[in-house]
Ligand SMILES: O=C(O)[C@@H](O)C(=O)COP(=O)(O)O
C-alpha cells in the first residue's frame with residue numbers, strides 16, 4: 287500500500303510541505319531536501335540547489351530506488367541517502383532532511399553518544415523520534431556514506447549526520463515532517479537543561495512509546 291499513488295497530488299503535497307518547513311524557519315537558504323516514494327517504486331525528490339521556500343511542482347526530480355536519475359531536473363545530491371532509507375525501510379514513503387538549527391548544533395557537539403545523540407526528554411520525542419544514531423562526518427553528497435546509512439536505517443527511522451543535520455523517514459510526509467520538527471524541539475530543550483538535574487524517560491518508559499517501524 288502506498289499513500290502516493292497520484293503523482294500530481296504527491297507533487298502538490300511535497301511542495302506544500304517544503305514551503306511550510308521553510309517558512310517556519312526549519313531550514314534556510316537552499317538547504318534541506320524532501321522525497322516521497324510513488325506507487326510503482328520511483329522516488330519524487332526536490333532538485334539539487336533549490337530552496338524549499340520556492341521550489342515548484344514542475345521542478346521536482348524522479349529517480350529509481352538506487353537514486354539513479356530518471357526524469358526532471360537533477361535530484362538533490364542526497365538522493366543516494368533517501369534511496370538508502372527507502373530500501374532499508376519498505377514501509378517508509380517519505381524522507382525529510384533539514385539543517386534545522388538546534389538539531390544541527392547537536393550534530394556539532396563533541397562527546398555525543400553515537401548510538402543515541404539525544405536523550406528521551408519528553409514522551410512526544412520518544413513517540414515520534416525514538417533513538418537517534420549519529421553518523422560520522424561525510425561531506426554533503428558523499429555517497430560513500432550509503433552502506434552505513436542503509437544499515438543504520440534498517441533499525442532506525444531517524445539519524446543525525448555529524449556536522450550537518452537530521453534525516454527522518456516515515457510512513458507519510460506529514461509524519462516525517464512532524465518527527466523532524468519534534469526532534470528540533472527536543473534539541474532546543476537539551477541545552478536549556480545543561481547544568482540542571484534532569485530526569486529523562488527511563489529506557490522502559492521510552493521503549494513503551496517507541497515509534498512503529500516505518
Ligand atoms: O547540505 C547539503 O549540501 C545537502 O545535504 C542539502 O541540504 C542541500 O543539497 P541539495 O538538496 O542537493 O540542494
Ligand SMILES: [Zn+2]
Pocket residue numbers: 317318383384385426450451
Ligand atoms: Zn544537508
